[in-house]
Amino acid sequence: MKKDAGTLFLLPNTLGSKDLTSIPPAASKAAARCTVFVVESLKMGRRLLSALLPDLDLDQIEFYELNKRTDIYQLEEMTTPLLSGKDVGLVSDAGLPAVADPGGKLVALAHQKGIPVKPISGPNSLMLALMASGFNGQQFTFHGYLPQKADARRTQILAMERKSSHATQIFMETPYRNQILLDALMTTLRSDTLLCVACDLTLPSENILTQSIRSWKNNPMPALDKRPCVYLLGRTQQ
Numbered sequence: 652m653k654k655d656a657g658t659l660f661l662l663p664n665t666l667g668s669k670d671l672t673s674i675p676p677a678a679s680k681a682a683a684r685c686t687v688f689v690v691e692s693l694k695m696g697r698r699l700l701s702a703l704l705p706d707l708d709l710d711q712i713e714f715y716e717l718n719k720r721t722d723i724y725q726l727e728e729m730t731t732p733l734l735s736g737k738d739v740g741l742v743s744d745a746g747l748p749a750v751a752d753p754g755g756k757l758v759a760l761a762h763q764k765g766i767p768v769k770p771i772s773g774p775n776s777l778m779l780a781l782m783a784s785g786f787n788g789q790q791f792t793f794h795g796y797l798p799q800k801a802d803a804r805r806t807q808i809l810a811m812e813r814k815s816s817h818a819t820q821i822f823m824e825t826p827y828r829n830q831i832l833l834d835a836l837m838t839t840l841r842s843d844t845l846l847c848v849a850c851d852l853t854l855p856s857e858n859i860l861t862q863s864i865r866s867w868k869n870n871p872m873p874a875l876d877k878r879p880c881v882y883l884l885g886r887t888q889q
Contacts, residue, residue, distance in 0.1 A: 653765035657737040659758065660685060661748045663773020664699050666853045667879065671702055673774045673853055679703045681771055685740040687713045687732045689757060695744040717741075719753050726760050733766045745879075747775045751795060751823070776881050777821055780849035783859045784819065786885030791819035797832065804832075808839045811884050815844070819885035829875035832882070840864045840884075847883040850875060861887075 660681040663674055682703050690696025693716055697709055715729045733739050741748045741757060747770075748754035761768050781788055794811065798804045811820040824832040836846060847861040850873065858873050861883075 652767055653734065655736050656764075656766045657733045657735070657739060658684075658767045658769050659733060659761045660738060660740045661754070661758070661768065661770040662699075662740045662742050663747050663771055664695070664743055664745055666745050666774050666776055667851075668854055669702070674703070675772060678771045678773060681738075681769065682740050683707075684738045686711070687715070687737055687739045689715045689717050689729050689739060689741045689754070691718055691742065691744040691748075691752065691754070692716065696742050699742055717753055717757055721753065721756070726756055729757055730760060730764055730766065733761065734764065745776075747773055750775055751777065751793070774853055776849070776852050776879065779852045780847065780859070780881035780883060781819060781821065783849060784847035784883045784885060785861050785887050786819040786845070786847065786883055787817070788819070790817060791821055791885075794820065794822040796824060797822055799828075801835070804835055805839050808835060812840055812844055815884040816886055819883055821881065821883050823881055826875075826877045826879055829878065829880055833872065833875060836882070837864060837868060842868075845885060845887065847885070848873070848875070849881045849883070850878045852879075852881070 662678050662682055665671065665673055682700060688696055693714055696714065700707055700709060741754050743752045743754055749758045758768055777793055781791060797807050814820055842863065842865040844864050845861060846864060846867060849859045851857045
């Protein structure tokens with residue numbers, strides 16, 4: 652580790668809820684140590700800090716934005732305060748930073764530069780969905796977002812189905828494209844394949860359902876439009 656470097660704290664955010672009960676006290680304590688924050692978006696980062704630390708003067712805080720458009724030169728700039736001894740908080744718009752999130756690039760760079768990294772636990776939609784699915788939690792693969800082109804999406808769905816008998820397959824979709832993905836799953840997967848759909852995790856509107864494709868077709872579909880969802884293919888544990 653680099654001598655006198657600050658610590659990069661990986662701070663949890665909620666999954667869209669204004670209720671902070673899912674955020675551990677350690678997150679507030681770590682955030683209070685930081686005078687610099689790297690956020691996915693300024694609006695969501697400021698909102699979290701205002702809730703965690705109501706007395707914090709946000710005008711005295713230095714912010715950097717890290718998203719999918721951030722280049723290596725901007726990432727290098729974000730390590731400057733850390734190398735000068737300042738503690739920095741990394742925050743995603745939802746859930747844990749660096750998990751299905753561009754913050755992982757800064758974490759990797761911090762390790763390269765000998766900067767200490769300290770993760771703080773909190774809600775994560777992937778792990779919550781896996782816990783609630785009833786599927787194999789010992790072996791699993793996260794695929795991120797599936798291809799938008801129909802042929803490529805179908806090919807990946809079939810590949811995941813083949814692997815789902817021994818390892819849970821986890822994937823996501825942009826909320827406004829949920830119905831497109833669900834339709835593709837219904838027309839591609841075998842009738843006995845098990846699908847779990849976990850929506851609005853930790854929110855009052857949370858909905859988690861695991862059943863066969865045959866049952867999905869025979870029972871009314873939940874309204875998924877604009878709702879954040881995690882999808883899983885797998886087998887139930889015996």
